[in-house]
Amino acid sequence: MKKQQVDHVLRAAGHITGESQFIIVGSQSLHGKYPDVADQILTSFEVDLIASQRVERTEWLNAIGVDSQFHETYGYYADAVDLGTATLPKGWKGRLVNLPPGDTDGVRGLCLEPHDLAIAKYAAFREKDLVFTRELARREITSKKRLLELLEQTDITAELRERIRARIHTDFTQPAPG
Secondary structure, eight states: OOHHHHHHHHHHHHHHHOOSEEEEOSGGGHHHHOTTOOGGGOOOOEEEEEESSOGGGGGGGGGGSTTSHHHHHHSOEEEEOOTTSSOOOTTGGGGOEEOOOOSSTTOEEEEOOHHHHHHHHHHHOOHHHHHHHHHHHHTTSSOHHHHHHHHTTSOOOHHHHHHHHHHHHHHHHSOOOO
16 A cells, blocks of 8 residues: 555544544554555555544444445555554554654544564464565564564563564574565
């Protein structure tokens, strides 16, 4: 997705909910720090959103969610999520990044900082997430040192922590694809 599409989803989300600010917790949050990030790394067609002021209004976003008229018309959609959706390191809210201004009718997007996003993706441990974290490392969007620091601040089992630590090491030692 391009940033303009994220802006469109935010604009529609604001109109539906009356909210003026949303937290973007999925891969599209990369647009916060990297608004011109290449489409190849952001292959998903959804923007994972949480209404930041009145969280109960997040479910209203289903009106522009998967299989909605909005989705069928534009090919992308809002995914109404909650704070339990992502496993994040302590202090992540203080590291949120403002989505750069765009055509949002004044609706603000607060994006996960890329290292916090990567930790959430490592914790989810789905194949598509691991491809994503490998790309973040390869493009030097994340640093191994910072990821390992944040991993220690993440409330997860010791087994998962070790699996993620091993994956981080792998992501930063693999040669770039030929």
